[in-house]
Amino acid sequence: MKSNYRVAYDKGWQDVKQKEPTDIARNMQVHYLPGKQQFIVPFLNENYIVDLARETMVRENDGETPEISAAILVLHYLSFFQTTAEVTGKWVSLKEIPNGGMLFYPAFHKEAICGLIKAFGQQTGTFLDCAAILGGQMAKFGDVSACFPVFPKTPLCVTLWEGDGEIPANATMLFDPSIEYFLHIESIIALGGYLAKRLIKLAPQASGC
Template sequence: MESNYKVAYYNEWKTLQKREFKNVAEIRNVIYDEDKKEFSIKVFNREYILNCNDETIRRSGDNHIPSAETGVMILNYLSFTENNIDKTNKWVSLKEIPNGGMMFYPAFYKSSIVSLINTFGYDSSKLRKCGENLDGKETKMGDIAFEFEVFPKVFCRVAVWEGDDEIEPSATILFDSSIQYMMHVESIIGLGGYIINKIINELGRD
């Protein structure tokens, strides 16, 4: 699987290299350093540097190299289309995203949303710490919900409805509908899993 992501990683770089970098920076609200040929992009609350000369991605500060899967998502956000679209404030689930969202939703639910339910479904208050650590904004939905700016123009909401002896817990992740014009549906699926894992991993931090 990792090798498949590596192929996709280099294909995304090829697509990005065909773009006009200054235009990419403008429409995706990222910084481009023409002298260094580097993009700077915020992913949650961390900055990543994309060097277009050697086609590498590293996290600013500690030079951590993200997985190929994460790299594909970042690159796809920059290279997928040249549509310049702003936040719509219309929130949709994966199954409402065209070109495959409905088909992939059952597998996404099992692999990612179930983890969200299992982690927070009987103690939704734990989501507050995780959301705040990732600079999320608490919003009115379910028993607790947070809105996150994952990339500079990619927004999502994660909500949990707490369960008890009589009611099963539930959860969801919603995306601002503009995402369908900025990322391929397969990258959106990967992004959803990435977001949920990121939130759950915050539980282990002090």
């Protein structure tokens, strides 16, 4: 029996193939090579080659295959959109995103936000070092914050408040409200969780960033 990840991965390819490649390229701001039937998709400061004919996905700089959870996010980014919506430049919490943001927020906070607080709540400088590796740019929220062009049309912003002896550290993750038009709520949550996981994974090696 196929795993849930494998089912979602296979369906993701079929969903992408049902859309016109030029519509995907135009609406989601990715590059399409018609002669090769390939998309070039920027994802967290790296480009991925998505080959429609072979149903393969590799990182452009070294040919490595992304983990299946990341590959699913790429496929969902290419296939979910229904409109020509644009990024607003505003920021909202997951709780403010329609179709389940409020419902899923407690689990998201436990899995993603608490991990960020644990990893970076007492070392905000380390956070900025790690954020830079993933293409994060400093922003003016909280004590420190960084905004990431995770995909071309789905920026995310991570904000931290450093704790001390009296006040506990805190964190939040913000989304452009237009994300509801580009990803299903479950994919939005997965995207935020994936960003948090990548940042946390970088934390132990931050001194060498």
